[in-house]
Amino acid sequence: MKINLKNGIDKLLFGMLQKDVIAIYGKPSKSYKDEDENVIFLYNAQKLRLTFYVEEDLKLGYIVSSNENLSLYDKKIIGKDIATIKKDFVSNGLKNWEEESFDTYENYFNEDFWIIVQTEFGIAVKVELGAIIKNDEFEWKFNSK
Template sequence: MEIKLKYGIANLLFGMKTNDVEQCLGKPDKKTTDDDKNSIYIYTNLKLKLTFYIDEELRFGYFATTNPSVTIFNVSVISKPISLVMKELENHKITKWETSEDENYVYYFNESNWITLQTEFDEVVRVEIGAVFNEKEDEFDWKYL
């Protein structure tokens, strides 16, 4: 599954509604909500969790994955050393990262692409991507309307 920064993952585009996603992936294995009442779809076999924002008419705006087949710029990232992933992203002009730590995990966050790489033992174990804001920075830059 190819991650397309600022756009989504595979054939899913940020801004899709739940029925659009279900047409692409089928019914989720589990539906739940988060503390903000956003709708969460979990696709177990894809190791993919999708978030639909309640305040945005349930548009797809965020995902997290641990799927070992996920790629960014056609390069695998899960289970790869963070140094190699960073080098590849640097080749695509993604160089500014904020880091934070939590027990065994180190998180690398790039705001302009709203991507977080979660690492454990210096390997990427999880990727999270969110829809970005438009130039006004007060509304989402939906890719699917």
């Protein structure tokens, strides 16, 4: 599953509606609403959690994945140590990472590309990718029909 920075993951593009995602992956393994009434789709086989924002007409705005085949610039992320990840992607513009630690986890956040790499015991276990916001507006990458 290829990470397309600022756009999405695999065939998923920020701005898709639920019907667009279902056309690609079928019915989700589970769906529910979070505390903000956003719709969440879980796809167990792909290890994906998708958030459709209620305040944005239920457009896909956030993707979380722990799929072991996640790759960025043809390099896998899950299972790699954070030092290797940082070194691998610095030449692609992923230079500045904010670090936040809690419990056994560390989050490494790059605001320019709105990506979080979460590690546990120094090894990447999850990637979060959000739609880019510019001038207080989302930059949607998919135009729904």
